[in-house]
């Protein structure tokens with residue numbers, strides 16, 4: 001049977017998934033399936049400033065590239081395209097950040113970070129999530145921008161600055177703005193879509209070197225407010241700004257669904273299928289990535305656990321690496 005990456009490729013699309021250094025090293029069965037199914041890898045932790053047990057930035061003046069280099073080498077050895085994730089985010093900042101970074105040194109710190117990290121992997125990265133989650137979850141905040149350390153330290157131009165630095169460091173990578181909460185037909189997501197669109201319009205009109213929107217697509221299996229027409233219109237508005245679109249972190253939360261796993265899997269698969277059938281109609285969409293591949297390794301067991309404490313089932317493969325209905329749904333969408 002053809003893998004997801006092969007099915008995607010026949011349509012000129014890319015299928016990929018997030019994975020972590022530790023899981024790929026400790027679980028050879030997972031690594032094998034990962035290579036079979038994905039044409040692209042995004043590191044779950046290793047390219048963040050500091051996340052979990054991974055410290056790309058142990059201190060203000062140094063870098064620890066061990067895990068990041070390993071991820072790049074793994075992807076090159078196995079013919080995977082690579083996504084850099086992420087240069088500017090309000091999460092995953094190291095402990096020293098708050099104490100040591102101020103309005104005097106922040107710009108130089110960010111400049112050196114982007115030059116060093118992006119510069120190190122020139123020619124090896126398909127796309128960079130230059131800025132992640134910069135729009136406030138609700139609309140009535142300063143300029144639509146989220147209050148983050150970066151906004152506080154550098155002002156509203158920090159986004160433009162980050163993209164310019166990334167473009168200088170690697171003129172060949174696709175530079176992406178990545179965000180979540182853009183999926184559903186409710187006032188929160190509607191406000192967020194509008195805020196993201198105006199951010200993108202503003203950047204394009206300033207000449208910021210931005211090439212794509214990343215839509216995280218952390219979906220909910222219990223949400224019945226997916227509106228195909230509204231989502232279609234949003235994608236087409238983004239495309240009309242001459243931007244590509246990537247679905248970057250797709251998974252389907254089953255936190256609030258009843259226990260019955262067969263029923264849960266059908267609901268989850270339907271959410272994948274409804275969403276992707278609309279997304280892949282839009283010519284600007286070039287890639288679909290899930291945030292993990294197997295239910296054995298998903299952030300949602302920690303971040304959105306079920307009340308009954310049983311494992312969540314958000315991804316295309318189950319914990320034994322077997323295809324689920326979600327796999328079939330993604331396969332059909334390609």
Ligand code: XIL
Pocket residue numbers: 044051052132216249299
């Ligand atoms: C998550 C990882 O999956 C977790 O393991 C980590 O502890 C926190 O970050 N949006 C993003 C990703 O852009 O980087 C997040 O990844 C999930 C939400």
